[in-house]
């Protein structure tokens with residue numbers, strides 16, 4: 001299967017390429033997803049069976065400082081990718097975020113209400129809307145971090161299904177190539193960010209979030225039943 005990966009130089013993309021060396025993974029200079037004509041011709045020339053779309057502006061501070069750049073990459077860029085798939089048999093797999101859920105109660109299923117809490121998540125949700133136009137599509141809602149937690153403190157009152165990228169990437173790859181469509185949650189067990197961090201960094205200190213905030217909703221944990229039925 002010929003896979004075209006966007007965002008190949010990123011945290012997830014690097015891990016995905018470690019797992020599957022045959023992917024076509026052009027850098028953002030060669031394949032800038034903001035360039036509609038460039039995207040269309042690159043996709044037509046490379047004729048992938050599957051596009052694994054992981055390119056995005058992901059840093060909240062960058063997004064707040066320059067919202068236009070996030071709109072261009074996360075929304076228009078994803079529209080460009082989706083349009084390049086229309087009228088073809090290309091499968092489009094999009095990496096979205098657990099932050100599209102409201103984040104106040106956790107255990108979110110794929111069909112639960114969505115209410116993004118910050119601009120990053122809104123741009124990812126807009127990308128989801130574009131991806132839905134492609135008949136063979138998969139939207140993966142997930143959360144992951146680098147292989148080690150390198151911050152001094154981690155919240156002990158914030159829950160999620162966040163897991164390390166080396167655990168999430170194989171699941172994403174498996175789902176991408178499985179006969180599954182629509183929306184799919186992927187994550188690890190529900191736990192606090194402190195418990196997540198302490199697993200690989202025993203020196204991390206427990207700190208308190210003290211309530212939900214737009215950039216840090218209190219509980220975005222995921223119901224993983226659909227993933228688990230697929231993984232059997």
Ligand SMILES: NC(=O)c1ccc[n+]([C@@H]2O[C@H](COP(=O)([O-])OP(=O)(O)OC[C@H]3O[C@@H](n4cnc5c(N)ncnc54)[C@H](OP(=O)(O)O)[C@@H]3O)[C@@H](O)[C@H]2O)c1
Nearest residue numbers: 007009010011012028032033054055056095096097142144
């Ligand atoms: N990290 C998380 O916790 C998390 C959670 C849920 C979902 N996600 C989603 O998972 C995906 C991967 O996240 P990540 O953390 O691996 O991201 P990342 O490390 O921030 O990497 C972002 C990637 O996007 C590329 N990119 C940015 N602008 C581009 C453009 N105009 N054209 C083409 N490529 C462009 C970057 O390429 P350059 O290096 O060349 O700029 C880089 O390869 C994203 O879609 C993100 O929204 C992430």
